[in-house]
Amino acid sequence: MIKTLxxxxxxxxHGAITVPGDKSIxxxxxxLGAISTGTTRLTHFLTAAxxxxxxxxxRALGVPIHRDGTTVTVTGQGLHGLRxxxxxxxxxxxxxxxxxxxxxxxxxxxxxxxxxxxxxSQRPMARVQQPLATMGAQIDLTAGHLPMQIHGRAxxxxxxxxxxxxxxxxxxxxxxxLQADGPSTIVEKLPTRDHTERLLRAFGGDLTTAAxxxxxxxxxxxxxxxxxITVPGDxxxAAFFLTAASIVPGSQVTLKDVGLNPTRxxxxxxxxxMGGHLDIRPTDQPGEPLGDITVSAAQLHPIKLTAxxxxxxxxxxxxxxxxxxTADGISEISGAEELRVKETDRIATIVTExxxxxxxxTEKPDGFIIDGRPTWRVTxxxxxxxxxxxxxxxxxxxxxxxxxxxxxADAGAINISYPSFFDDLTHLTTETEAxxx
Numbered sequence: 001m002i003k004t005l006x007x008x009x010x011x012x013x014h015g016a017i018t019v020p021g022d023k024s025i026x027x028x029x030x031x032l033g034a035i036s037t038g039t040t041r042l043t044h045f046l047t048a049a050x051x052x053x054x055x056x057x058x059r060a061l062g063v064p065i066h067r068d069g070t071t072v073t074v075t076g077q078g079l080h081g082l083r084x085x086x087x088x089x090x091x092x093x094x095x096x097x098x099x100x101x102x103x104x105x106x107x108x109x110x111x112x113x114x115x116x117x118x119x120x121s122q123r124p125m126a127r128v129q130q131p132l133a134t135m136g137a138q139i140d141l142t143a144g145h146l147p148m149q150i151h152g153r154a155x156x157x158x159x160x161x162x163x164x165x166x167x168x169x170x171x172x173x174x175x176x177x178l179q180a181d182g183p184s185t186i187v188e189k190l191p192t193r194d195h196t197e198r199l200l201r202a203f204g205g206d207l208t209t210a211a212x213x214x215x216x217x218x219x220x221x222x223x224x225x226x227x228x229i230t231v232p233g234d235x236x237x238a239a240f241f242l243t244a245a246s247i248v249p250g251s252q253v254t255l256k257d258v259g260l261n262p263t264r265x266x267x268x269x270x271x272x273x274m275g276g277h278l279d280i281r282p283t284d285q286p287g288e289p290l291g292d293i294t295v296s297a298a299q300l301h302p303i304k305l306t307a308x309x310x311x312x313x314x315x316x317x318x319x320x321x322x323x324x325x326t327a328d329g330i331s332e333i334s335g336a337e338e339l340r341v342k343e344t345d346r347i348a349t350i351v352t353e354x355x356x357x358x359x360x361x362t363e364k365p366d367g368f369i370i371d372g373r374p375t376w377r378v379t380x381x382x383x384x385x386x387x388x389x390x391x392x393x394x395x396x397x398x399x400x401x402x403x404x405x406x407x408x409a410d411a412g413a414i415n416i417s418y419p420s421f422f423d424d425l426t427h428l429t430t431e432t433e434a435x436x437x
Contacts, residue, residue, distance in 0.1 A: 012250030021231035033074035038226035103172030107179030157182030232259030266313030307335025
C-alpha cells in the first residue's frame with residue numbers, strides 16, 4: 001500500500017484529539033483478566049492488530065472474550081484454567097504478546113506452539129527462553145526465533161538477574177513466577193515500564209519492588225480477581241503528535257487523557273530537555289496516572305542520550321531522531337542497541353529514511369549522531385515504512401515539514417499499532433483550516 005502523505009499545513013496543526021488506548025496496558029489487561037476469577041472489563045482498549053493477536057490467542061486457549069468496539073469483557077478462567085489450543089497460536093507481529101504469553105504458558109499443564117509473521121519470526125526469543133529456564137521452563141526455539149514450542153510444566157522459584165533491560169522479558173518472568181512453587185526475585189539491569197506490576201497489584205497479586213527500583217519479589221499462586229480498567233491513551237501514540245506540533249511551525253495541539261506513567265514519559269522528558277513547549281495537566285484518579293498535554297511549536301536544542309536514558313524512551317527513539325533533525329545543533333543517541341532487534345533494525349531504517357530528507361545522520365552500532373542545523377532537501381520522495389509501524393508514522397510526521405509531494409510505501413504497517421493515525425492527523429489539519437478560515 002502506497003499512500004500520499006500530507007504536506008506542510010500553512011498555519012500549522014491545531015485542535016484536540018484522544019489517542020487510542022495504551023498498547024502495553026491493553027495486552028496486560030487481557031492476560032491478567034484471563035487468569036483471574038470473575039469478569040474483567042477493559043474500556044478504551046486498543047483495537048490494533050497487535051492487541052487483537054493477544055485477544056485471539058487467549059480465546060484459542062479457552063477464555064471467553066467479548067469485544068464491542070473499544071470495550072472488551074473477559075471471563076476469567078483462573079491461574080490454572082487455560083486449556084490447550086487446537087492449533088498453533090498466531091501472534092502476528094506482536095512481540096510484546098509473544099514474550100508475555102511465553103511466560104504465562106511455561107507454567108501451564110499443556111504444550112503450546114507460537115508462530116508469527118515474517119518480521120516477528122526474526123526477532124530474538126532466547127532472551128526470554130534463557131531466564132525462564134532458571135525456573136525449569138522447557139521452551140524450544142527455531143534457531144533462536146519463532147516458531148516456538150512451549151512444554152508447559154511445574155515451575156520452581158528462582159532468583160534471576162536479567163541480561164537485557166526489557167519490560168517484555170521482565171513481565172514474562174513475573175507471569176511465570178506467579179505459577180512457581182515459591183517466591184521469586186527478578187533483578188533488572190535498569191528500571192523499565194512497570195505496567196505489569198501496577199496491574200497485577202490491582203488484580204490482587206502480591207509483589208514488591210525494592211528501593212533500588214530494579215529488584216522485584218513475586219509471591220506465587222495468587223488469587224486474582226477481575227477488574228474494571230479504563231486504558232489511558234498510549235503515550236507512544238501521543239508522541240507522534242507531540243513531535244508533529246513541536247516541529248511544524250505555528251502548531252498547537254492538545255492530547256486528551258494520555259497515560260503519564262513515569263516509566264513511560266521519556267519522550268516528554270526529552271522534549272522538555274530540548275526546549276519544547278508543553279503544558280501538562282494531570283487528572284486525579286487511582287491506578288495508572290493520566291492527563292492532558294498541550295504542545296506548541298518550538299525551536300529545539302540538541303540532546304545527548306546514553307544507555308541510562310534509553311529504557312524510558314525506547315519506543316519513541318525514531319521520534320527523538322526526528323526531533324534532533326530539526327534542532328539547532330548536534331545530537332547523539334547511544335546505548336540503544338536494543339533498536340537493532342525491534343520490528344526492523346530501527347537504527348538502520350531511521351538512518352536510511354532520514355537521509356531521504358537530506359538529514360546529516362551518522363549511524364553508530366548503538367545509535368546515531370544527527371546534525372539538525374542544515375536545511376532539509378528531499379533526495380527521495382518515496383519513503384518506506386519497511387513494514388515497521390513506528391518508522392511509517394515517523395516519516396508521515398516528517399512530511400508535515402515539507403512542501404514537496406511525498407509518498408509512503410507499505411503504509412498499512414501503521415495499522416499494527418494505530419489504525420486511526422491518518423484520521424487523527426487529518427482532524428488536526430481540518431481543525432487548522434476551520435480555525436483560520
